[in-house]
Amino acid sequence: MKLPNQTEGLRFRLVLKAGFALGPGKADLLQAIRDTGSLAAAGSRLSMSPKRVWTLVREMNTAFQAALVETEKGGTGGGGSARLTDTGRLVLDRYRAMESEANAVIAAGVAELRGLMRE
Numbered sequence: 001m002k003l004p005n006q007t008e009g010l011r012f013r014l015v016l017k018a019g020f021a022l023g024p025g026k027a028d029l030l031q032a033i034r035d036t037g038s039l040a041a042a043g044s045r046l047s048m049s050p051k052r053v054w055t056l057v058r059e060m061n062t063a064f065q066a067a068l069v070e071t072e073k074g075g076t077g078g079g080g081s082a083r084l085t086d087t088g089r090l091v092l093d094r095y096r097a098m099e100s101e102a103n104a105v106i107a108a109g110v111a112e113l114r115g116l117m118r119e
Contacts (some may be wrong), residue, residue: 010106012099020063022095029056030084030092033069039082057082064091 013023025046030069032042043053059066068088084092 009110010099010103010104012095014095014098015064020059022060022091026056026060027095027099029053030060030068030088031096033057033082034084034089034092037081037083039069039071039080042043042082055075058090067091 013021015021032045036042039053057069066087071082072080
């Protein structure tokens with residue numbers, strides 16, 4: 001199941017410090033890792049290359065005091081696993097809550113602006 005790319009509405013992105021932002025792409029990756037238990041499956045779900053997945057995971061793990069994602073190597077045939085740490089779950093859940101709250105706050109204004117658009 002591929003997650004849809006939001007083409008309308010708010011794209012919620014937090015710049016938490018210079019050089020690091022948490023936005024829809026990273027949040028979707030964290031959610032896909034939580035759902036699939038695999039970096040490869042998460043990347044496939046989001047149409048991300050393995051290199052992109054690893055780059056984002058390393059970036060997030062480095063930015064926070066504790067890692068957000070833990071990985072475990074597989075055997076000779078590969079098949080390793082990945083999971084969100086407690087911090088990873090907290091970050092994802094808080095981001096999603098803030099995203100939902102922001103969408104609720106601007107809903108009336110968005111509806112008004114959409115009503116002014118050409119069809």
